[in-house]
Amino acid sequence: MIPTVNGSLPGPTINVREGDTLVVHVINNSTYNITIHWHGVFQLKSPWMDGANMITQCPIQPRNNFTYRFDITGQEGTLLWHAHVVNLRATLHGALIIRPRSGRPYPFPKPYKEVPLIFEQWWDVNIELLNLQPAPICDAYLINGLAGDSYPCSKNRMFKLKVVQGKTYLLRIINAALNTHLFFKIADHNVTVVSVDAAYTTPYVSDVMILTPGQTVDALLTADQPIGMYYMSISPYISANSLAPVPPGHDIRSLIVYEGAKSTSSPSMSLLPSGTNAIPTAHRFSSNITSLVGGPYWTPVPYHVDENMFVTMGLGLDPCPPETTCNGPLGQHIAGSFNNRTFVMPETISLQEAYFYNISGVYTDDFPDQPPMKFDYANFSVRTESDYEMMFPERKTSIKTLKFNSTVEIIVQNTGIISPESHPMHLHGFNFYVLGYGFGNYDPIRDARKLNLVNPQMHNTVGVPPGGWVVLRFIANNPGAWMFHCHMDAHLPYGIIMVFIVENGPTPETSLQPPPSNLPQCTHDPTIYES
Ligand code: C2O
Numbered sequence: 003m004i005p006t007v008n009g010s011l012p013g014p015t016i017n018v019r020e021g022d023t024l025v026v027h028v029i030n031n032s033t034y035n036i037t038i039h040w041h042g043v044f045q046l047k048s049p050w051m052d053g054a055n056m057i058t059q060c061p062i063q064p065r066n067n068f069t070y071r072f073d074i075t076g077q078e079g080t081l082l083w084h085a086h087v088v089n090l091r092a093t094l095h096g097a098l099i100i101r102p103r104s105g106r107p108y109p110f111p112k113p114y115k116e117v118p119l120i121f122e123q124w125w126d127v128n129i130e131l132l133n134l135q136p137a138p139i140c141d142a143y144l145i146n147g148l149a150g151d152s153y154p155c156s157k158n159r160m161f162k163l164k165v166v167q168g169k170t171y172l173l174r175i176i177n178a179a180l181n182t183h184l185f186f187k188i189a190d191h192n193v194t195v196v197s198v199d200a201a202y203t204t205p206y207v208s209d210v211m212i213l214t215p216g217q218t219v220d221a222l223l224t225a226d227q228p229i230g231m232y233y234m235s236i237s238p239y240i241s242a243n244s245l246a247p248v249p250p251g252h253d254i255r256s257l258i259v260y261e262g263a264k265s266t267s268s269p270s271m272s273l274l275p276s277g278t279n280a281i282p283t284a285h286r287f288s289s290n291i292t293s294l295v296g297g298p299y300w301t302p303v304p305y306h307v308d309e310n311m312f313v314t315m316g317l318g319l320d321p322c323p324p325e326t327t328c329n330g331p332l333g334q335h336i337a338g339s340f341n342n343r344t345f346v347m348p349e350t351i352s353l354q355e356a357y358f359y360n361i362s363g364v365y366t367d368d369f370p371d372q373p374p375m376k377f378d379y380a381n382f383s384v385r386t387e388s389d390y391e392m393m394f395p396e397r398k399t400s401i402k403t404l405k406f407n408s409t410v411e412i413i414v415q416n417t418g419i420i421s422p423e424s425h426p427m428h429l430h431g432f433n434f435y436v437l438g439y440g441f442g443n444y445d446p447i448r449d450a451r452k453l454n455l456v457n458p459q460m461h462n463t464v465g466v467p468p469g470g471w472v473v474l475r476f477i478a479n480n481p482g483a484w485m486f487h488c489h490m491d492a493h494l495p496y497g498i499i500m501v502f503i504v505e506n507g508p509t510p511e512t513s514l515q516p517p518p519s520n521l522p523q524c525t526h527d528p529t530i531y532e533s
């Protein structure tokens with residue numbers, strides 16, 4: 003038994019236009035506590051609708067309902083919706099497609115057809131039984147709910163895209179996998195990327211792409227090859243050998259079928275990057291994207307920064323409770339951290355309600371702007387007592403307060419504590435500029451000079467290179483409590499989470515309003531799965 007939305011996997015596609023108000027009634031007929039998050043939606047003036055479990059609301063309990071209602075403004079492209087409860091995102095997700103207001107064109111030639119492509123991970127067990135330590139290996143990968151001919155049992159269940167020679171298609175690609183970055187490639191065809199994370203890009207031609215969990219790419223595909231059949235494949239990107247979920251050993255395929263192709267012809271193969279090829283290929287694709295300057299919703303990068311943060315991110319250890327066995331390194335639990343803090347979820351009330359009602363004891367306002375000590379972040383190894391201490395982060399519900407409209411810069415430094423794998427960082431409520439990516443330790447003199455302040459890509463989710471860094475900037479123009487976390491679902495319970503509280507602006511219009519009267523309340527029923 004798997005939980006689904008309206009009985010389908012992936013769940014239903016939501017189609018809206020920019021400027022619309024989206025209203026979604028969630029009727030929880032499952033046995034799980036759930037919330038639904040609108041991944042990448044700005045939620046301007048609607049922070050209670052973000053659906054971040056225990057951050058902006060308590061979960062919707064079984065046999066209960068909640069209605070999400072919010073405006074979608076200032077963004078167009080492909081996003082996704084998903085459950086924001088650990089593991090449940092595996093099957094509770096779908097596309098959220100935002101088209102321009104009626105009468106407004108795309109900033110690229112109008113495609114003949116639009117095709118959502120959703121990548122997923124599948125497990126053969128009940129989802130609550132997944133062991134999260136370390137991240138669980140999946141039994142299959144799916145494209146639009148179908149595993150295709152990589153697995154004997156699903157040979158005849160492969161997603162097929164029928165195309166007409168000469169026509170151009172807009173692929174709306176979503177990586178809804180729980181824990182794996184995925185390469186995507188079409189045999190013998192290039193694609194032109196026109197948007198990432200629902201932010202328009204300078205058209206970028208590529209033969210391969212990479213998406214972290216939570217990222218989306220819109221790309222134009224022209225059927226410009228001889229009439230025939232061509233594989234469209236995905237394969238996991240393994241950025242570190244330890245910990246990362248091991249792939250089943252081959253690519254997962256879907257098929258492009260040209261009109262008039264003989265059904266007996268054998269499809270053209272697409273070879274995906276692997277081994278030593280993988281990291282450079284992923285880095286090239288991620289770092290080559292630039293924003294469409296002058297396009298819809300583009301705003302120049304603010305030069306003045308109000309808040310500077312240097313945040314070390316990575317995996318560490320949490321002591322194993324007595325009389326239990328732990329599967330992590332050194333016989334401990336795996337913990338995640340930012341600046342050596344493991345985020346602990348509030349349990350009795352959502353963080354945003356605690357903030358709004360001024361309830362003390364739920365969180366502390368002391369998240370540090372720097373790690374507690376300097377060390378060789380990317381090449382961490384234990385040499386001293388304090389190095390060893392860095393492996394055991396402090397567990398705390400601490401937040402970072404931001405002034406309304408302040409410009410925030412975050413240098414996220416990946417660490418080699420335990421494993422220098424790539425982590426996809428996702429910010430709720432805002433897009434950020436990605437000013438630069440690099441490997442090794444961020445150098446404030448050498449690297450700051452190379453940042454792109456002209457046409458940097460915009461994202462809500464960015465993959466931090468393994469043993470490397472990214473520099474992000476955003477404007478905190480939306481009061482409320484906003485998560486910034488690793489979008490590998492297994493890393494949520496590890497606590498690779500930060501929360502920003504953006505303070506009120508000067509007017510009621512720019513202030514956090516009271517929650518809707520029917521916002522779910524927390525009551526803890528031990529028979530309900532929650533994580
Ligand atoms: Cu797509 Cu906080 O998640």
